[in-house]
Amino acid sequence: MALVAEFLGQLTLDVFGDNDPKYPTVEAVPDFDPEKDAARIETAIQTKGVDEKTIIDILTKRSYSQRRDIAFSYERRAKKDMITALKGSLKGSLETLILGLMKSTAQYDASEIKASMKGLGTDEETLIEMVCSRSNKELVEIKRVYKEMFKKDLEKDIAGDTSGDFCKLLLALVQANREEPSNIVDYVKIDQDARALYEAGVKRKGTDVATWITIMSQRSVPHLCKVFDRYKSYSPYDMKESICKEVKGDLEKSFLTLVACFENKQLYFANRLAEAMKSKGAKEKVVTRIMVSRCEVDLMKIRTEFKKQHSKSLYQTITEHTKGDYQKALLSLCGGDD
Amino acid sequence: MPSELERAMESLITVFHRYASKEGDSNTLSKRELRSLMENELAGFLKSQKDPAAVDKIMKDLDANGDGEVNFEEFVSLVVGLSIACEQCYQLHLKKQQQQGKR
Numbered sequence: 001m002a003l004v005a006e007f008l009g010q011l012t013l014d015v016f017g018d019n020d021p022k023y024p025t026v027e028a029v030p031d032f033d034p035e036k037d038a039a040r041i042e043t044a045i046q047t048k049g050v051d052e053k054t055i056i057d058i059l060t061k062r063s064y065s066q067r068r069d070i071a072f073s074y075e076r077r078a079k080k081d082m083i084t085a086l087k088g089s090l091k092g093s094l095e096t097l098i099l100g101l102m103k104s105t106a107q108y109d110a111s112e113i114k115a116s117m118k119g120l121g122t123d124e125e126t127l128i129e130m131v132c133s134r135s136n137k138e139l140v141e142i143k144r145v146y147k148e149m150f151k152k153d154l155e156k157d158i159a160g161d162t163s164g165d166f167c168k169l170l171l172a173l174v175q176a177n178r179e180e181p182s183n184i185v186d187y188v189k190i191d192q193d194a195r196a197l198y199e200a201g202v203k204r205k206g207t208d209v210a211t212w213i214t215i216m217s218q219r220s221v222p223h224l225c226k227v228f229d230r231y232k233s234y235s236p237y238d239m240k241e242s243i244c245k246e247v248k249g250d251l252e253k254s255f256l257t258l259v260a261c262f263e264n265k266q267l268y269f270a271n272r273l274a275e276a277m278k279s280k281g282a283k284e285k286v287v288t289r290i291m292v293s294r295c296e297v298d299l300m301k302i303r304t305e306f307k308k309q310h311s312k313s314l315y316q317t318i319t320e321h322t323k324g325d326y327q328k329a330l331l332s333l334c335g336g337d338d
Numbered sequence: 339m340p341s342e343l344e345r346a347m348e349s350l351i352t353v354f355h356r357y358a359s360k361e362g363d364s365n366t367l368s369k370r371e372l373r374s375l376m377e378n379e380l381a382g383f384l385k386s387q388k389d390p391a392a393v394d395k396i397m398k399d400l401d402a403n404g405d406g407e408v409n410f411e412e413f414v415s416l417v418v419g420l421s422i423a424c425e426q427c428y429q430l431h432l433k434k435q436q437q438q439g440k441r
Binding site for chain 2: 004005006009010011183184185
C-alpha cells in the first residue's frame with residue numbers, strides 16, 4: 001500500500017505524548033491518615049494564638065481529595081465544619097490561600113471568576129486570565145460548577161458585565177467549542193486561516209474582529225501554533241505585534257493572553273507571577289490564585305520557566321516579596337528552590 | 339505459506355533486527371541505530387516533521403525504562419501509533435473515494 005507512505009507524510013509528532021502532561025508540586029502523600037491530620041488541625045486551631053505552622057504544613061502538603069478527607073474527619077470529631085473553623089482562626093492573605101486550597105479546581109476557578117465580576121466595575125485582568133488560560137474541559141466544568149454555586153449562567157453574567165468585542169471574545173471562549181487536537185495536519189486549512197487572520201487585520205483598514213475571534217476560539221491549539229507560524233509569511237508583523245497594532249484595551253490584552261497561553265502556558269503563568277510580585281504591594285490575590293490553582297497541575301514546570309526567563313528562582317522571588325505565614329504557605333506550595 | 343498478516347509481523351521483526359544489530363546490543367536500538375532506521379524506513383514521516391530534533395523526541399518517548407536503548411517492545415509502540423494514525427487517514431481516503439465515485 002503506497003497509501004501508507006503518503007499518509008505518513010501527513011502526520012505530525014503531536015501524535016505522541018500527552019497534550020497536557022502534568023508537573024505538579026503538590027501530590028497525594030502515600031501513608032495518609034486523615035484522622036491524625038484532622039486531630040492535629042483541631043489542636044492547631046484551638047491553640048492560643050493559633051498554630052498556623054501546623055495548618056500550613058498539613059494542608060499545603062496534601063492533594064485536594066486528601067484535604068477533603070481531612071475536612072470530613074474533622075467534622076466527625078469536632079462536630080464543626082472545618083472550613084468555618086479555619087475562617088474564624090486565620091486572617092488576611094493566609095486565610096484566602098488556605099480557603100482556596102479547600103475548594104476544588106473548578107470551584108476555585110468559578111469563585112475567582114464570580115469575584116472578578118462582583119459589584120461595581122469588573123476586574124478585567126482576572127477575568128481575562130481565567131477565561132483565556134483554561135482548556136475546553138476546564139471551562140465546561142467551571143460553567144457547571146458556577147451554575148451550581150451561584151444559580152446563574154456564566155455566559156449571562158459575562159454578557160451583563162462586559163461589552164463590545166471583548167464580550168464577544170469571552171463568550172466565544174466560554175462556549176468551549178475549541179476543536180480537539182487531531183493526528184492529521186491540515187496544511188490547507190493552516191494556510192487559509194493564516195491568510196484570513198492577515199486579511200482581517202493588518203491587510204485592511206480597521207479590523208474584522210469577528211474573524212479573529214472565530215479562528216482563535218475554535219481551532220485546536222497545535223493547529224493555531226502552526227497558523228501563527230504560517231502567518232509570518234503573509235504579514236510583516238508576527239501575530240503578537242499585529243494584535244498590538246490592530247486592537248487596544250481589554251480586547252488586546254485578551255488576544256495577547258490567548259496567544260501566550262497557546263505558545264507556552266507555563267511561561268505565561270511564570271510571567272504573571274513575576275509581574276504580580278514585583279508590583280508595589282505584591283498583588284497577593286494574583287499570586288495566591290496562580291499558586292493554588294496550578295500546584296496540582298503544572299507548578300513545577302512554571303518554576304522551570306520562571307527560572308529560565310527571570311534568572312531567579314520562583315522560591316527566591318517569593319522570599320523577597322512576601323512575608324510571614326503567607327510566605328511560608330507559598331513556599332510550601334512551591335515545593336523547593338531551583 | 340505465511341499469511342499476509344504473518345508476513346507483516348515477520349517484517350517488523352526482521353527490519354528491527356537489521357538496524358539493531360549494527361552496533362552494541364543487537365537486540366536493542368541505540369539512538370544512532372534508531373535514527374538510521376527512521377531515515378531509511380520512515381523517511382517520508384521524518385521529513386514532514388520539519389523538526390531536526392524529531393528523532394531525539396521520539397527516542398525519549400519510546401525509551402520507557404530510560405536505559406538509552408529501545409527494545410523491540412518499545413519500538414513496536416511507535417509502529418502501532420503510526421499505524422493507528424494512518425488508519426484514520428485511510429478512513430478519510432475511503433470516504434473521499436466513495437464521494438468521488440458517486441459523482
